[in-house]
Amino acid sequence: MEVQNPDRVIREEVIVNAGVDEVWDAWTTPEGIKTFFAPACNIELRVGGLYEIFFNPDAEPGLRGTDEMRIMALQSGKMLAITWNAPPHLANVRKQRTHVVVRFKQEPDGRTKVSLTHDGWGEGDEWDRAFEYFARVWRDVVLPRLKYRFSVGPVDWDNPPELSLE
Numbered sequence: 001m002e003v004q005n006p007d008r009v010i011r012e013e014v015i016v017n018a019g020v021d022e023v024w025d026a027w028t029t030p031e032g033i034k035t036f037f038a039p040a041c042n043i044e045l046r047v048g049g050l051y052e053i054f055f056n057p058d059a060e061p062g063l064r065g066t067d068e069m070r071i072m073a074l075q076s077g078k079m080l081a082i083t084w085n086a087p088p089h090l091a092n093v094r095k096q097r098t099h100v101v102v103r104f105k106q107e108p109d110g111r112t113k114v115s116l117t118h119d120g121w122g123e124g125d126e127w128d129r130a131f132e133y134f135a136r137v138w139r140d141v142v143l144p145r146l147k148y149r150f151s152v153g154p155v156d157w158d159n160p161p162e163l164s165l166e
Contacts, residue, residue, distance in 0.1 A: 008121055009117060009118065009119045009121075010116070010117070010118040010119070010131070010134055010135050010138055011116070011117050012115075012116045012138045012143055013113060013143075014113075014143040015107065015111050015112070015113050015114075016112045016114055017147075017151050018112055019106065019110060019111075020077050020104045020105070020112045021077060022112075022150070023104055023112040023114060023146075024080075026146065027104075028043060028045050029043060029045070030042075030043055033053060034154070034157075035149045035154035035155060036142075036145040036148070036154070037142065037146075038053045038055045038057075038065060039054065039057055039157040040054040040057035040064075041053050041054055044071070045071070046071065046074075047071055047072070048070060048071065049071045050068070050069070050070060051066065051069045051070060051071050051082045051083075052065065052066055052069060053065045053066045053069075054066075054067075063088050066084060067085070068085075069082055069084055069085060069097075070082065070083050077104060078103065078105075079101065079102070079103050079104070080102045081099065081100070081101045081102075082099070082100050082101075082102075083097040083100075084097065084098045084099065084100045084118065085097060086098075086130040087133065090126055090129060092126050093127055093129075096122065097120065098120035098130075098134075099120045100116065100117070101116070101117045101118075102114060102115070103115040114146065116138055116143065118134055145160070148161055
């Protein structure tokens with residue numbers, strides 16, 4: 001029997017062509033979220049506040065995206081920590097929560113380094129699939145769209161770009 005690593009963590013980072021205040025706003029305001037992350041959201045920027053990202057805003061409540069996720073901690077312009085759930089096709093893992101921490105660091109050239117850490121993974125086949133899913137989505141979709149947003153412009157949700165950090 002193979003023993004899983006209970007301490008596995010997803011770590012990704014990207015350098016964005018914008019100042020830290022602009023990038024912070026992209027992650028923490030409804031207007032910003034809609035420019036790179038998803039077409040709709042519900043953000044209450046306070047500890048305990050909602051951090052709901054709606055990838056499928058027309059779906060029934062509970063199936064739209066990160067329904068009912070919460071902000072665990074925040075430092076304006078520096079760090080955002082949120083609970084996270086799995087997509088609906090991973091129903092057992094979706095009932096539980098993982099943790100995402102996003103850190104923002106101003107680079108000397110005026111750009112911003114965004115570092116993302118995603119942890120709190122359980123063990124078993126469905127957890128493995130959730131881990132693999134998010135390792136791919138953070139690396140190949142979310143962070144490239146953030147970079148795109150500040151290099152090209154806001155994402156057109158009727159025709160979102162296919163991007164990768166590679």
